Amino acid sequence: xxIIYTIDIIxxxxxxxxxxxxxxxxxxxxxxxVIIAFVTAVGGGMLRDVLINAHPIxxxxxxxxxxxxxxxxxxxxxxxxxxxxxxxxMFLFDTIGISVFTLLGLQKGLAYNLHPFLALxxxxxxxxxxxxxxxxLTRKVPLIFKKEIYASACLSGGVIYLxxxxxxxxxxxxxxxxxTVIIIIRTxxxxxxxxxxxxxxxxxxxxxx
Numbered sequence: 001x002x003i004i005y006t007i008d009i010i011x012x013x014x015x016x017x018x019x020x021x022x023x024x025x026x027x028x029x030x031x032x033x034v035i036i037a038f039v040t041a042v043g044g045g046m047l048r049d050v051l052i053n054a055h056p057i058x059x060x061x062x063x064x065x066x067x068x069x070x071x072x073x074x075x076x077x078x079x080x081x082x083x084x085x086x087x088x089x090m091f092l093f094d095t096i097g098i099s100v101f102t103l104l105g106l107q108k109g110l111a112y113n114l115h116p117f118l119a120l121x122x123x124x125x126x127x128x129x130x131x132x133x134x135x136x137l138t139r140k141v142p143l144i145f146k147k148e149i150y151a152s153a154c155l156s157g158g159v160i161y162l163x164x165x166x167x168x169x170x171x172x173x174x175x176x177x178x179x180t181v182i183i184i185i186r187t188x189x190x191x192x193x194x195x196x197x198x199x200x201x202x203x204x205x206x207x208x209x
Contacts, residue, residue, distance in 0.1 A: 011097020013041075014090055015041040021083065022140075101127040102182060106126075119162075123155075127154045128154060156181060161174060
């Protein structure tokens with residue numbers, strides 16, 4: 001089992017827990033909690049595979065994803081009161097997870113001969129759209145649309161990965177460097193509370209002042 005695959009499973013576990021916690025807070029029943037955990041953990045990769053017509057769909061090709069999600073749901077039910085104090089640990093797993101999901105999605109896009117820009121978008125979709133689907137299903141405004149540098153961090157790391165493609169560099173090192181960029185940008189932006197600018201007016205508004 002490769003280190004990247006191990007981190008992928010850990011990221012899936014963390015994403016599933018975050019989805020389960022949201023569903024429990026919304027007072028969903030057990031089935032609803034499982035569904036929200038599922039779409040949070042693998043929804044982005046599933047959407048990516050549908051868009052690029054990749055088969056089998058991510059979770060269908062590896063039953064370990066299903067077991068990981070179910071284990072995460074059981075873990076959440078058993079230790080929900082103990083998970084809240086571990087938010088920093090969960091944030092770390094989440095951040096590592098999106099970095100790995102981004103690059104795995106990008107690699108898959110390139111493997112399917114997509115234009116590098118489209119492969120980059122597929123990497124971002126893999127990392128963040130599970131959370132988007134979760135928020136839509138639970139009637140929340142998706143996190144990436146209102147605050148925090150999230151998708152932007154994924155895109156930045158993906159750009160670094162593509163730039164390193166033109167350099168003779170070890171593949172694992174290329175992956176680690178790009179993932180580290182995502183982790184650093186995401187972590188610093190949350191610590192410093194950096195956000196992307198919001199559109200509050202236009203050129204005509206400026207002239208009228």
